[in-house]
Amino acid sequence: MRDGLADDEIHGRIRARDDLSLNWLHISVPIDRNDDDYYAPLHKLRLPDRAELYLGLLDAVVGVAGTRRRVSVAEHFASCP
Numbered sequence: 001m002r003d004g005l006a007d008d009e010i011h012g013r014i015r016a017r018d019d020l021s022l023n024w025l026h027i028s029v030p031i032d033r034n035d036d037d038y039y040a041p042l043h044k045l046r047l048p049d050r051a052e053l054y055l056g057l058l059d060a061v062v063g064v065a066g067t068r069r070r071v072s073v074a075e076h077f078a079s080c081p
Contacts, residue, residue: 021048022047022048022051023050023051023052024051024052024053024054025047025051025052025053025054026054026055026056027053027054027055027056028056029055029056029057029070029074031059031061031062033070034066034069034070034073035073036073036076036077039073039074039076039077039078040077041077042074042077042078043077043078045078045079053078053079055074055078057070057071057074
């Protein structure tokens with residue numbers, strides 16, 4: 001993604017495809033992104049009922065501490081059931 005995880009273009013594409021059954025959405029995350037600005041657009045993301053969001057936050061290079069930082073930031077913006 002250009003500036004964030006879930007920009008308006010992505011939202012529009014998801015909403016426009018009401019003919020598809022979306023069960024899950026996976027979004028990979030660049031290894032160097034653990035800042036609020038990158039994850040903030042997730043707050044606006046509205047997935048269909050029962051659809052699950054999977055973020056690619058795990059990476060051996062950043063280790064456990066780096067993964068925890070990335071998860072912590074993402075949790076502030078992504079809706080978690």
